[in-house]
Amino acid sequence: MIESSVLQIKERQSKLFLLIISCTGGWLFIQQGLLKLAEINDSMILGLLVLFLLIVELFPLPVWKGTITISFPLVYAIYVMEGLPYSIFTYALVVCAVNVFKKRPLRIVLFNPALLIVSFYLAYLIGDLLFSHYSIDGKPRVQIGVVHFTAIMVPFYVINNLIVDVLLIIRPQTYSLRDWRQKTGQEVNSLIISFIYLFFFHLFGNQNRGEIDAIAFFFFFSPLVCFALLSSIIANLKREKAKLKALFSISSELNKKMAAADWLDFLKDNLKEFIDVDAWVFLKKDKHSWRIKLAVGLAEENLSLSDDRIYSFNNIKSLRVYPNTKEAGGPANGLLDPEIRSLLYAPLILEDEIVGLFIFGRSRTKSFIEEDKQAAATLANQLAVLIKTRWLITEQEKRIILEERNRIARDIHDGVAQSLAGAIMNLDTANRKFTKTPDESRQLMNESTVKLRKCLKEVRESIYALRPYPTEREGLLSAMATKIQTIQRETNVPIKLETRGPEFQLSPMVEKIIFDIFQESTQNALKHAEATKIDILISFQKEHVLLKVKDNGSGFSLFQAMIKARNHPHFGILHMNEGAEKIQASLQVDSKEGAGTEITLTVPRMGIEGGKIHDKAYAGR
Numbered sequence: 001m002i003e004s005s006v007l008q009i010k011e012r013q014s015k016l017f018l019l020i021i022s023c024t025g026g027w028l029f030i031q032q033g034l035l036k037l038a039e040i041n042d043s044m045i046l047g048l049l050v051l052f053l054l055i056v057e058l059f060p061l062p063v064w065k066g067t068i069t070i071s072f073p074l075v076y077a078i079y080v081m082e083g084l085p086y087s088i089f090t091y092a093l094v095v096c097a098v099n100v101f102k103k104r105p106l107r108i109v110l111f112n113p114a115l116l117i118v119s120f121y122l123a124y125l126i127g128d129l130l131f132s133h134y135s136i137d138g139k140p141r142v143q144i145g146v147v148h149f150t151a152i153m154v155p156f157y158v159i160n161n162l163i164v165d166v167l168l169i170i171r172p173q174t175y176s177l178r179d180w181r182q183k184t185g186q187e188v189n190s191l192i193i194s195f196i197y198l199f200f201f202h203l204f205g206n207q208n209r210g211e212i213d214a215i216a217f218f219f220f221f222s223p224l225v226c227f228a229l230l231s232s233i234i235a236n237l238k239r240e241k242a243k244l245k246a247l248f249s250i251s252s253e254l255n256k257k258m259a260a261a262d263w264l265d266f267l268k269d270n271l272k273e274f275i276d277v278d279a280w281v282f283l284k285k286d287k288h289s290w291r292i293k294l295a296v297g298l299a300e301e302n303l304s305l306s307d308d309r310i311y312s313f314n315n316i317k318s319l320r321v322y323p324n325t326k327e328a329g330g331p332a333n334g335l336l337d338p339e340i341r342s343l344l345y346a347p348l349i350l351e352d353e354i355v356g357l358f359i360f361g362r363s364r365t366k367s368f369i370e371e372d373k374q375a376a377a378t379l380a381n382q383l384a385v386l387i388k389t390r391w392l393i394t395e396q397e398k399r400i401i402l403e404e405r406n407r408i409a410r411d412i413h414d415g416v417a418q419s420l421a422g423a424i425m426n427l428d429t430a431n432r433k434f435t436k437t438p439d440e441s442r443q444l445m446n447e448s449t450v451k452l453r454k455c456l457k458e459v460r461e462s463i464y465a466l467r468p469y470p471t472e473r474e475g476l477l478s479a480m481a482t483k484i485q486t487i488q489r490e491t492n493v494p495i496k497l498e499t500r501g502p503e504f505q506l507s508p509m510v511e512k513i514i515f516d517i518f519q520e521s522t523q524n525a526l527k528h529a530e531a532t533k534i535d536i537l538i539s540f541q542k543e544h545v546l547l548k549v550k551d552n553g554s555g556f557s558l559f560q561a562m563i564k565a566r567n568h569p570h571f572g573i574l575h576m577n578e579g580a581e582k583i584q585a586s587l588q589v590d591s592k593e594g595a596g597t598e599i600t601l602t603v604p605r606m607g608i609e610g611g612k613i614h615d616k617a618y619a620g621r
């Protein structure tokens with residue numbers, strides 16, 4: 001409560017200070033500008049300088065972590081050519097017009113030109129006082145001119161910065177020493193550039209070059225204007241490029257991290273590169289409820305969502321901007337720190353379904369411009385696609401698990417359960433016939449024993465199948481090498497494993513299916529083709545992963561094999577083909593009777609795993 005009252009006091013003080021400067025500037029504009037305008041000495045030069053001043057104000061020069069406006073040389077030139085009234089009048093009108101064009105708040109539209117008028121007028125008084133005590137006898141005119149504009153320029157920058165510093169200190173928002181250093185550094189850069197340009201202005205102006213006309217002013221000031229214009233355009237292009245790069249980086253990394261637990265931490269650390277805000281909250285929708293996943297900056301630590309807020313969040317279907325939270329702040333009003341003065345809502349919508357919500361906040365009213373809206377919308381759209389993709393992957397995993405459970409249930413019902421039922425019936429029959437026909441009872445008991453042993457084997461196989469897959473325990477290549485060693489110990493058939501390219505991480509499902517196809521192909525070569533040699537190649541390439549299994553066995557007719565697959569659903573080739581389709585891979589089987597078999601599996605990469613690998617993808621035999 002005390003903190004809130006302090007913020008309100010500071011807010012009133014800053015508004016009062018803005019009003020005082022605006023009124024002072026307005027009074028000077030009328031008293032020194034409008035009331036003292038006289039005949040123009042050269043309308044062409046004045047019009048040219050005003051045009052240049054407008055361009056320079058519209059396109060400030062980019063500097064380290066900010067921009068600066070190099071307008072003082074042009075204002076000083078107007079002062080030299082037409083006097084103080086015209087310099088104040090034109091300076092105020094141009095700055096006011098630029099602020100209106102950039103859609104800034106009314107208080108800023110009035111304050112900015114007033115600030116510059118007050119600073120220039122006070123600097124003029126100080127400069128006139130200092131220059132009146134300067135001895136000009138025998139001094140070069142260039143030196144006199146340098147002393148004159150320096151006596152005005154230095155006080156102008158000092159006064160302007162002092163007024164801004166006072167405003168930033170008394171306002172509710174924090175004004176750190178780092179911010180002051182950054183602002184002061186930018187103003188020093190502007191002062192240095194202005195000094196250099198005005199030095200040459202007096203140097204060339206005091207040379208005997210004939211009459212100085214508008215053309216001379218054009219050629220003298222056009223480099224400054226062109227430099228400001230081009231630098232501003234280049235800086236804007238660089239900013240847009242940096243935003244696109246940041247968006248690509250965020251999208252790519254989130255695409256890889258969506259399945260991990262730290263994707264929100266990554267978003268927290270990198271979001272500021274894309275959109276600069278003082279606070280932001282990310283909410284995720286789970287079925288019909290909302291959960292706050294992350295709150296950064298000036299957001300309250302203990303955020304809670306009432307039923308009214310949840311209902312309001314569901315109705316946000318498009319970008320919304322609240323320029324002043326005191327007047328209206330939407331459903332997030334009260335969730336963020338009281339310092340936040342403007343809010344931007346960016347919903348994550350996919351196929352008319354809202355899946356999440358970004359709430360961005362800034363400590364200044366009316367601070368979100370069209371570029372911010374576009375950036376927020378782009379980020380929200382990208383993240384919506386990623387979240388929806390993650391949902392689809394999760395649903396697919398659930399469906400696969402359900403299918404696997406159903407398959408195990410069917411196998412138990414069709415295999416173990418039937419065998420157990422048969423064994424129990426045999427034992428019951430043997431028990432009834434034991435005294436009358438002991439030989440028949442003994443035969444039934446033997447049959448039951450065989451069935452029970454078969455059941456025990458199937459149960460053990462099912463238990464082994466439910467354990468973590470070999471690829472999950474030791475990785476794809478290690479699991480393949482271990483399997484090859486086991487096969488060689490049991491069969492004494494030489495198996496050669498060749499790998500190409502550095503191994504990169506694949507999803508568990510992809511590794512499982514690759515291992516299944518490798519295992520099925522090897523077993524078919526040994527069991528059905530009676531092969532005496534097997535060559536295996538696995539190649540990790542730029543665009544895909546390649547698996548080749550080639551044997552010198554008896555081979556088979558692919559047509560006959562497909563007919564057999566229809567009648568035997570668990571036949572190997574059909575099982576391998578279904579697995580390949582699950583991961584959008586292509587499976588090719590080349591075989592002829594008496595000429596061996598070659599099975600090729602090509603698994604496309606997702607473009608997020610590793611570097612560039614050159615591989616001809618050819619397994620020499």
